[in-house]
Amino acid sequence: xxxxxxxxxxxxxxxxxxxxxxxxxxxxxxxxxxxxxxxxxxxxxxxxxxxxxxxxxxxxxxxxxxxxxxxxxxxxxxxxxxxxxxxxxxxxxxxxxxxxxxxxxxxxxxxxxxxxxxxxxxxxxxxxxx
Amino acid sequence: xxxxxxxxxxxxxxxxxxxxxxxxxxxxxxxxxxxxxxxxxxxxxxxxxxxxxxxxxxxxxxxxxxxxxxxxxxxxxxxxxxxxxxxxxxxxxxxxxxxxxxxxxxxxxxxxxxxxxxxxxxxxxxxxxx
Numbered sequence: 001x002x003x004x005x006x007x008x009x010x011x012x013x014x015x016x017x018x019x020x021x022x023x024x025x026x027x028x029x030x031x032x033x034x035x036x037x038x039x040x041x042x043x044x045x046x047x048x049x050x051x052x053x054x055x056x057x058x059x060x061x062x063x064x065x066x067x068x069x070x071x072x073x074x075x076x077x078x079x080x081x082x083x084x085x086x087x088x089x090x091x092x093x094x095x096x097x098x099x100x101x102x103x104x105x106x107x108x109x110x111x112x113x114x115x116x117x118x119x120x121x122x123x124x125x126x127x128x129x130x
Numbered sequence: 131x132x133x134x135x136x137x138x139x140x141x142x143x144x145x146x147x148x149x150x151x152x153x154x155x156x157x158x159x160x161x162x163x164x165x166x167x168x169x170x171x172x173x174x175x176x177x178x179x180x181x182x183x184x185x186x187x188x189x190x191x192x193x194x195x196x197x198x199x200x201x202x203x204x205x206x207x208x209x210x211x212x213x214x215x216x217x218x219x220x221x222x223x224x225x226x227x228x229x230x231x232x233x234x235x236x237x238x239x240x241x242x243x244x245x246x247x248x249x250x251x252x253x254x255x256x257x258x259x260x
Binding site: 031097 | 227
């Protein structure tokens with residue numbers, strides 16, 4: 001599901017805002033990162049996480065995101081700084097940076113911990129069957 | 131002072147990351163917002179806050195930021211997604227969006243509360259003298 005991010009526009013520009021806990025994101029934000037300088041049509045992601053929630057926004061450009069969980073696969077297009085997607089734990093995600101200057105902003109519920117990642121798709125599918 | 135943001139680069143692009151509490155930002159992130167579609171050379175900001183900490187990054191483009199506190203005035207240029215500035219409480223800030231597609235990312239230590247803002251510069255200067 002694509003979330004609409006509260007946005008305030010006037011002649012000086014636009015401001016979109018996400019508040020943890022009380023606002024758009026259903027978790028506390030512990031880590032924020034942004035991905036940029038990605039060659040056009042590069043695929044990134046390709047993993048799932050046991051425990052973390054993420055909320056992702058294409059701050060600029062167009063990014064296609066595919067989410068797979070035990071219930072199936074859905075694909076979304078992020079093409080506005082006013083749209084976001086919540087990625088729940090145990091969701092395999094792949095992202096294609098379709099435009100040349102796309103920038104992805106990620107708000108994450110936990111600090112980086114490589115032990116919480118599932119990097120092999122077959123392992124992911126087996127874990128989903130449990 | 132300009133902070134260098136931990137950044138990881140490879141052939142698929144670049145990732146810059148900020149972790150609250152344990153990382154770059156000396157506060158917990160309660161609110162995240164981004165400002166975009168700002169006409170070139172527009173000035174924004176023009177206020178101080180009694181209590182909030184903010185960490186600001188020019189995710190794209192070039193933004194000049196001027197910070198004023200009881201000790202004086204400093205001007206910085208943010209022109210890389212790998213640089214950030216910490217704005218402490220009681221700091222009057224003005225930002226000029228020098229390039230046409232500049233995008234500012236702001237991490238804030240508190241939820242929005244208009245009562246915590248000082249919007250008049252004379253009031254700010256008087257408060258600084260106390």
